[in-house]
Amino acid sequence: MTALHPIPTGRPEKLVVIGNGMAGCRAVEEILARDSKRYKVTIFGAEPRVNYNRIMLSPVLAGEKAFDDIVINSADWYTDNAITLISGDPVVSIDRAKQTVTAQSGRTEPYDRLLIATGSDPFIIPVPGKDLPGVVTFRDLDDVDKMLAAAEKGGHAVVIGGGLLGLEAAHGLALRGMDVTVLHLMPTLMERQLDEAAGWLLKSELERRGQTILTGADTAAILEKDGHVAGVRLKDGKDIPADIVVMAVGIRPSTGLARLAGLEVERGILVDDHMLTSDPAIMAVGECVQHRGQCYGLVAPLWEMCRSLADAATGAPSGYEGSVTSTKLKVSGIDLFSAGDFSGGEDCEDIVMRDASRGLYKRVIVKENRLVGAVLYGDTADGNWYFDLLKRGEDVSDIREALIFGQAFAMGGGASNDPHAAVAALSDDAEICGCNGVTKGMVVSTINGGACSLDAVRSQCKASASCGSCTGLVEGLLAIALGDEVKAGPKTLCKCTKFSHDDVRRLILEKELKAIPQVMQELHWTTPDGCASCRPALNYYLLCAWPGVYVDDQRSRFVNERMHANIQKDGTYSVVPRMWGGVTTPNELRAIADAADKYGARMVKVTGGQRLDLFGISKEDLPDIWADLNAAGMVSGHAYGKSLRTVKTCVGSEWCRFGTQDSTGLGIKTEQMTWGSWMPHKFKIAVSGCPRNCAEATIKDFGVICVDSGYELHVGGNGGIHLRGTDLLCKVATEQEALDVCAAFIQLYREQAWYLERTAPWIERVGLDHVKAGLFDDPEAVQHLAARFRYSQSFMQDDPWARRAKGEDAELHQHLAEFRPFPTMIKEAAE
Amino acid sequence: MIGDWLDIGPVTQISPGNARTLPVQGGEEIAIFHTMGGEFFALVNKCPHKHGPLSQGIVHGTVVTCPLHSWNISLKTGHALGDDKGCVPTVPLKVDAGRLYLLREAVIGAMAPERAA
Ligand SMILES: Cc1cc2nc3c(=O)[nH]c(=O)nc-3n(C[C@H](O)[C@H](O)[C@H](O)COP(=O)(O)OP(=O)(O)OC[C@H]3O[C@@H](n4cnc5c(N)ncnc54)[C@H](O)[C@@H]3O)c2cc1C
Ligand code: SF4
Ligand code: FES
Numbered sequence: 001m002t003a004l005h006p007i008p009t010g011r012p013e014k015l016v017v018i019g020n021g022m023a024g025c026r027a028v029e030e031i032l033a034r035d036s037k038r039y040k041v042t043i044f045g046a047e048p049r050v051n052y053n054r055i056m057l058s059p060v061l062a063g064e065k066a067f068d069d070i071v072i073n074s075a076d077w078y079t080d081n082a083i084t085l086i087s088g089d090p091v092v093s094i095d096r097a098k099q100t101v102t103a104q105s106g107r108t109e110p111y112d113r114l115l116i117a118t119g120s121d122p123f124i125i126p127v128p129g130k131d132l133p134g135v136v137t138f139r140d141l142d143d144v145d146k147m148l149a150a151a152e153k154g155g156h157a158v159v160i161g162g163g164l165l166g167l168e169a170a171h172g173l174a175l176r177g178m179d180v181t182v183l184h185l186m187p188t189l190m191e192r193q194l195d196e197a198a199g200w201l202l203k204s205e206l207e208r209r210g211q212t213i214l215t216g217a218d219t220a221a222i223l224e225k226d227g228h229v230a231g232v233r234l235k236d237g238k239d240i241p242a243d244i245v246v247m248a249v250g251i252r253p254s255t256g257l258a259r260l261a262g263l264e265v266e267r268g269i270l271v272d273d274h275m276l277t278s279d280p281a282i283m284a285v286g287e288c289v290q291h292r293g294q295c296y297g298l299v300a301p302l303w304e305m306c307r308s309l310a311d312a313a314t315g316a317p318s319g320y321e322g323s324v325t326s327t328k329l330k331v332s333g334i335d336l337f338s339a340g341d342f343s344g345g346e347d348c349e350d351i352v353m354r355d356a357s358r359g360l361y362k363r364v365i366v367k368e369n370r371l372v373g374a375v376l377y378g379d380t381a382d383g384n385w386y387f388d389l390l391k392r393g394e395d396v397s398d399i400r401e402a403l404i405f406g407q408a409f410a411m412g413g414g415a416s417n418d419p420h421a422a423v424a425a426l427s428d429d430a431e432i433c434g435c436n437g438v439t440k441g442m443v444v445s446t447i448n449g450g451a452c453s454l455d456a457v458r459s460q461c462k463a464s465a466s467c468g469s470c471t472g473l474v475e476g477l478l479a480i481a482l483g484d485e486v487k488a489g490p491k492t493l494c495k496c497t498k499f500s501h502d503d504v505r506r507l508i509l510e511k512e513l514k515a516i517p518q519v520m521q522e523l524h525w526t527t528p529d530g531c532a533s534c535r536p537a538l539n540y541y542l543l544c545a546w547p548g549v550y551v552d553d554q555r556s557r558f559v560n561e562r563m564h565a566n567i568q569k570d571g572t573y574s575v576v577p578r579m580w581g582g583v584t585t586p587n588e589l590r591a592i593a594d595a596a597d598k599y600g601a602r603m604v605k606v607t608g609g610q611r612l613d614l615f616g617i618s619k620e621d622l623p624d625i626w627a628d629l630n631a632a633g634m635v636s637g638h639a640y641g642k643s644l645r646t647v648k649t650c651v652g653s654e655w656c657r658f659g660t661q662d663s664t665g666l667g668i669k670t671e672q673m674t675w676g677s678w679m680p681h682k683f684k685i686a687v688s689g690c691p692r693n694c695a696e697a698t699i700k701d702f703g704v705i706c707v708d709s710g711y712e713l714h715v716g717g718n719g720g721i722h723l724r725g726t727d728l729l730c731k732v733a734t735e736q737e738a739l740d741v742c743a744a745f746i747q748l749y750r751e752q753a754w755y756l757e758r759t760a761p762w763i764e765r766v767g768l769d770h771v772k773a774g775l776f777d778d779p780e781a782v783q784h785l786a787a788r789f790r791y792s793q794s795f796m797q798d799d800p801w802a803r804r805a806k807g808e809d810a811e812l813h814q815h816l817a818e819f820r821p822f823p824t825m826i827k828e829a830a831e
Numbered sequence: 832m833i834g835d836w837l838d839i840g841p842v843t844q845i846s847p848g849n850a851r852t853l854p855v856q857g858g859e860e861i862a863i864f865h866t867m868g869g870e871f872f873a874l875v876n877k878c879p880h881k882h883g884p885l886s887q888g889i890v891h892g893t894v895v896t897c898p899l900h901s902w903n904i905s906l907k908t909g910h911a912l913g914d915d916k917g918c919v920p921t922v923p924l925k926v927d928a929g930r931l932y933l934l935r936e937a938v939i940g941a942m943a944p945e946r947a948a
Contacts, residue, residue, distance in 0.1 A: 187847055188869075196847075196867045216846075252928070267928050342868065347907065350892070529848075529867040532889040532896035532903070555848035555867075559887040559898035567898055571884040619887075816851040816863060817839055819938055 005315070012040040015313075016101055016111035018091045018257065020045025022054055023286025023302040024117030025073055030310030032081055038314060041083045042109055044101070047140055048088030050075055054140070055299060058330050061144050061172030094261035096279055113313065116258055116269060116277070116284040120251040120297070125160070129222030134229030135245045138169045147244065151176035155243035158182075158232045160219055162189040164329060166248035167206070171331040173246070174211055181240050182206070183217040183232065185249075193327045193338040195528045197354075198361050198377040200517035205334055205359075214240075253288045253295055268295045273319040274312035275305055285309050292322050300325060326387045328380065335376070337383035340390045341365065342373035353404045356522040362404055363528060369397045382406035423476035432477070433463040433470045443474060447481045454478065454498075471498045471524065494533035496525050501537070501754035508545050516542065516553055530556075537755035540642065543678055544750050547792035554809070560640035563812065564800045565622055566613075573622060574615045576639035577629045578675060581649045581667035581687075582610030591632030599625045608719075609646030609684060611637055619813050627805035635799035638675065642756070644683050644746075647671040648696065652689030652706065661706035663689035666735055670704075673739055674746060676797040677789070680753040680762075683746070698726045701749075701759040702742055707731075711738040715745055715771065718760035727768045730776070741775070744785035748774050751788075836925065836932035839863070842871070843929075850886040850895070852876055855938055861922055862886035863931065864906050866893055872906035873924040873933055879904070879917025 015031070017024045020043050028041055045051075056070035078085045089103040094114065102108045122137035124130050136146045147169070150157070157173040159166045162184030174180045182189075188199035189206075203213050214234075222245055223231040231241045253268035264270040264278035268290030275283045275291075285305045287297060296302065301323035308320035326339030342365055349366040360378035364371060364386060370393050374386040385407040389396060402409050426432075428441035438461055446461040457474055458464050464474045475498075493501050504523065513519045516538050520530060530538070535556035542550040554562050565573035577592065592612055596604050602616030617625055626636070639645055647670045650656065652663030667687040674685065686697035687704040697703030699719035703726050705712040710733040714726030729745065732738050748771065753762040763771055775781055804813075845851050845865040853861040853873075862876035862885050870893065876886050883899030893906045903912040909921040923934035 185843060188867075191847065191869050195869075250929075347905075527892065529891055531891045531894075532901065535889060535891060555890065558889065563887070567884075567887060569881065569899065571882070571887075811844065811851065812849075814851075816844060816853045818854045818856065819837065819839075819858075819861075820856040 012038060013112040014110060015039035015041045015113045015115060016109055017041065017043040017115045017117060018094075018101065019043075019115075019117035019119060019286065019288075020047065020051050020085065020087060021117060021119045021286065022051075022072075022299055023119070023306060024115065025051040026303060027115060027117065027285050027306040027309050028081075028083065029073075030306045031313050034310050034314040034316075036081070039113070041081070042111075043078075043083060043085050044089060044091045044103055044109075045085065045087040046090035047142070049141065050078070050085070050087070052141070055330075057138070057141065057144050058168035058172060060141075061138075061147060061169065062175050062332070063172070064332070067141060091257060094257060094282075096261055096282070099281060112281070114282045115309075116282065116288060117286045118254040118257060118288045120287040121254045122247065123250040123252055124247055125219060125249055127219055127221050129224055129229065130247075132222055132224050132229045133227065134243065135222060135247065138165050138246055138248050139251075147173060147246065148176070150244035151178050153243065154178060156181070156241045157244045157246065158240055158242040159246045159248060160232070161246075161248035161250070162186075162213065162215070163192070163248065163250070164190060164327060166246070167202075168330055169246045169248055170206070170211055173244075174209065178244075180210075181212040181214065181242075183219060183234070183240075184213065184215045185218055187215045189213065189215065190327075190329070190336075190338075193375075194336070194377075195342055195363065195375055197352075197363075197517050197521055197525075197528055198336065198338070198375050200515065201359065201361055201377050201521060202329075202334065202336060204518075251287065251297055253290065255288060258284065258288070266290055273308065273321065274317050275309040275320065276312070283309055283313065291320065294322055296323065296325065298325050298327070324387075324391050326383065328383070335378055335380040337376040337380035337386075338374065339383070339387045340371070340373035342375045348372065350528060351404045352526050352528060354521050354524045356524065361521060364403055366396060366400065366403070369395050369400075371396055371403070423473055424480055432473050438463040440477065443477050444481060447478060452478070452482055493537060494531055496520075496527040496530050496534050497523060499523055504538070505541055505545075505752075508541055514542065514546055514550055516556060540678060540680065540755050544792070548795045561642070563619060563622065564626075564636055564640060564804060565617070566640045568615065570616075572616045572618055574613050574639075575617050575622070575625055575629075576607065576611050576613045576637035577634035578637040578671075579611050579634075580671050581647055581664050583649075583664060583668065584612075588632055588634060591629060591634070595625050595628050598628070607639070607646075609639075610648050611639065611646055613639065620815070623804045623807070623810065623813055626801035630799070630802050630805055635675075636801040641678065642681050643676070643678050644671075644674040644685070646684060647674070648684070648686040648700070650687070650689050650694035652687075656689055658692055659689035659706070660708050661689060661711070661735075663687045663695065663704070663706050666704065666706070666711075666738065667695075669735070669739060670742060673743060673790075673793070676799075677746065677750070677793055678796065679746070679750055680755050681758040683749075683759070685742070699723065700726070702745060704738055704742075710734065713738060713741055713745075716759045716763040716768070718758060720758075722760070724760045727763065729768075729772065740782055740786045743789040744775055744782040745771075747785040747789035747792075835935055837935045837938055839931045839933055841930055842926060845871070845931075848890050850888075850890065852884075852886045853933075853938075858939070859920075860884075861933070861938065863924070863933075864890055864895060866890055866906065868892070870906075871924050871926055871931060873922035874904070874906065874909055875920045875922070877919060878902060879909075879911055879919050880915065885919070 051073045053070045053072050056065055059065040089105045091101045091103050093102045100108050100110045122139050136143050154177055157178040157180045159170040159182045162182050170180045170182045188196050189202050206213055218235040220235045221233045229245050231239050233239050255265045255269050258269045259265050269284040269288055271284050271289045271291050275285050277284050286302050304323055305320050308318050311318040329336040351364050353362045363375045365373040371389045376383055426440050430440045432438055432440050432443050442461050443463050446457055451457045451460050464471045493504050513522055519538050539553050539556035559567050565575050596614050599617050599621045601614040605613045607613050647667045649664045649667030653659035653661055684700045685702045686695040686700040688695040688697045689706050697705055699717040703714035712731050713729045715729045717726035718724040847865050848867045850862050850864040860876040861873050864872045876884050878885050878897040880902050883897040885895050887898040888895040894903050896903050902915045909919040911917040922937040925932045
């Protein structure tokens with residue numbers, strides 16, 4: 001492209017601008033600064049006012065600024081520069097042949113050059129009620145006025161959309177005294193700018209301020225009363241009252257005019273590096289354009305576009321190459337910054353720093369020694385520095401170790417190459433562990449006194465024993481004092497954390513951590529969203545710690561538990577309906593046989609636990625087969641889960657000539673008490689009617705051997721790879737006692753074992769005496785543990801198959817779509 | 832331009848941390864992933880180890896852990912990570928105006944040649 005050569009008319013060229021917004025006016029300013037003589041400018045604006053700073057509408061709504069404060073160019077600017085402003089009169093058509101534009105009022109204006117800067121239109125989700133009075137968008141001053149009018153009456157505001165704009169609207173309305181609910185479709189607020197961890201911190205902070213934030217909330221309809229908006233209905237059936245509804249779900253480039261005029265438009269108006277459209281007499285700039293495939297919704301890129309536009313329009317083309325953007329949330333008291341690509345990945349190095357006590361989360365992403373992304377929450381002072389490094393694509397290997405600590409530290413001289421230097425430089429009375437008030441001197445003397453591992457330091461001087469945020473500092477001191485002699489601490493839960501399973505379990509309770517991102521934040525996880533080892537473990541620990549409160553995270557479950565069936569080597573599933581105590585009926589057998597036929601089971605197998613397993617079921621058919629089995633009265637056998645699997649029984653006193661007690665009946669009662677419970681690992685029970693032990697109760701996690709005088713209770717058996725016979729736990733006289741001890745033992749195991757540790761290795765690790773002490777030292781312990789178990793069971797005994805059969809999580813079983821290539825295409829592909 | 836890409840629907844049909852599948856008639860099923868960080872990726876739904884359905888694994892970062900034997904597969908490159916060796920074909924994917932597109936050529940390329948003929 002070459003410069004726009006002046007048109008030799010002998011008079012200034014006529015430049016008409018459509019759009020009196022941020023980009024349109026900035027472009028004019030830039031052109032005037034370069035050559036104030038060349039153009040005679042006319043600006044059309046749909047809004048009946050002068051040019052103002054749209055970004056500042058948020059502070060206007062929040063009451064922090066008045067409209068006058070946010071005007072960029074007052075009426076004088078237009079007159080001083082001989083610009084004709086035609087405001088409140090939108091342009092409705094462009095005639096490219098005649099080179100004229102026509103506005104709504106009928107006014108027609110000729111142009112030599114046309115500049116389209118129409119910005120974007122708020123996206124309105126097409127739900128019933130979207131046009132009701134009281135439903136507003138957040139785009140211009142009129143919208144703000146509507147919101148302010150509503151806020152004066154108080155009441156409820158619902159903001160649909162938890163992105164930048166929605167949250168700023170919610171903040172403003174809350175400050176104006178409204179009761180605000182934010183509905184966000186995605187599970188993470190501002191998911192395009194924030195990762196899960198930062199999104200979670202933001203959500204907690206907004207909730208602390210009194211807003212209600214519903215994530216995963218899909219709007220079904222906007223409700224009406226007396227011709228005005230009255231509420232919002234979600235797809236899950238929930239109704240939320242509303243006196244005003246703000247739609248802030250996104251924007252799309254305003255391209256209607258350009259399309260009508262026959263310019264090339266995709267998502268936005270297509271422009272080249274000089275902001276020229278497909279018609280060389282027409283330029284476009286701002287949110288309405290698409291440049292090198294990108295559309296932008298922030299001002300920084302617009303400024304860059306305007307500069308290159310002005311360069312081209314005044315004969316010195318420079319060329320715009322696209323922008324990297326960064327985001328800040330303008331909600332007072334919340335510091336949040338994100339820039340670049342923060343999605344990470346294995347070819348990227350993810351450096352995460354979490355400081356729970358100060359509410360900080362920082363994450364920088366380095367790829368091939370260059371910074372490619374950053375997310376900062378709580379302290380954004382270094383945002384600009386990171387953004388600058390990112391834009392310049394500078395090699396950061398020299399400051400790699402200190403990068404996460406920010407500019408002051410990273411640039412602070414030679415010390416930065418040695419990660420321990422900072423710790424070494426601390427004075428002896430510097431506090432290392434805030435929770436326990438331990439100074440550097442105290443830690444050092446503990447180490448000198450013989451503590452040569454993190455664990456030893458923790459237990460001897462308590463540094464890093466509470467929240468653990470100082471673990472890195474303590475390790476630094478250990479490394480300085482002992483060099484290579486540092487002994488490894490106990491096995492950590494996984495490589496994402498320094499904490500052991502026991503520490504994590506303890507801290508979840510002590511610090512009342514109730515969500516996975518919260519645990520990761522508070523316990524200083526070093527990865528943004530964990531790994532395949534820690535996610536399922538944390539999900540279980542939280543579920544166990546907070547029954548009825550914690551919401552299960554199915555993304556953190558292994559496929560079998562997510563699909564409620566066993567995945568087999570060919571990717572099909574097997575399905576095991578529950579048969580209480582191993583007892584079935586002709587009707588159940590018929591239903592199982594019918595299901596096997598109907599869904600093409602390729603094998604029906606009696607399992608080791610006395611149940612029937614149907615193999616070869618496809619994931620699409622699972623909800624249907626479950627519906628059929630449910631209809632015949634059967635529920636999921638949980639044969640897939642880290643959960644109670646089966647209670648195996650023998651026939652006992654009812655039929656067997658040796659039987660001493662009703663082992664089948666007790667087995668059924670036991671299974672009815674324990675089914676559905678999630679455990680650290682799979683859990684099996686058996687009840688035998690006499691010491692002949694036909695149900696093989698002595699190789700189960702919990703086994704009952706009925707004897708004349710009562711019940712012998714056994715624990716910790718394992719028939720798996722490492723065969724282990726049970727230990728005798730105790731003997732009790734009645735069925736009820738047997739059930740209570742069973743519940744108590746299970747709860748002790750649930751509360752203490754590490755995730756993926758079966759009872760046998762658990763008991764070998766902690767010792768049978770520890771288990772006995774936990775159950776029997778305190779005469780009330782069995783009752784307390786059993787009560788806790790039953791309480792959690794009140795939430796868990798809910799057949800997952802029934803919920804799936806009713807359509808819950810249907811998408812897990814469905815394909816996205818199916819691709820059927822057309823025959824011609826198939827031929828082409830083959831050629 | 833549009834013709835080269837296959838529109839497979841809105842981004843909202845896959846929530847972050849989850850994956851969904853696209854069977855290809857006469858070809859390999861494709862798994863489409865949405866990471867917790869908000870990115871989308873598409874791979875042939877077949878683990879390089881013993882063909883486990885990757886779509887059913889746990890997603891963390893830009894990695895999926897295969898549900899069968901826990902190999903970690905990069906969603907970006909399709910390569911097995913760590914000590915494991917192997918690679919699964921990736922399918923170029925782009926997100927535009929809230930919709931997901933797969934490169935048509937790569938989808939067709941995922942078809943077995945004898946079936947495609
Ligand atoms: C509440 C709010 C907060 C924001 N916060 C930030 C922020 O913190 N940081 C940031 O970088 N960005 C922010 N933005 C985005 C930023 O304001 C936009 O990126 C910027 O305003 C876009 O400039 P523009 O000129 O392309 O569009 P606009 O500023 O929207 O200007 C377009 C103008 O064109 C007019 N128009 C449209 N069609 C016609 C027509 N046919 N005839 C005549 N006139 C027409 C419109 O009325 C409008 O005045 C925010 C936006 C909003 C709404
Ligand atoms: S364990 Fe005893 S009661 Fe049960 S079936 Fe065997 S012999 Fe009979
Ligand atoms: S098939 Fe994927 S790890 Fe074995």
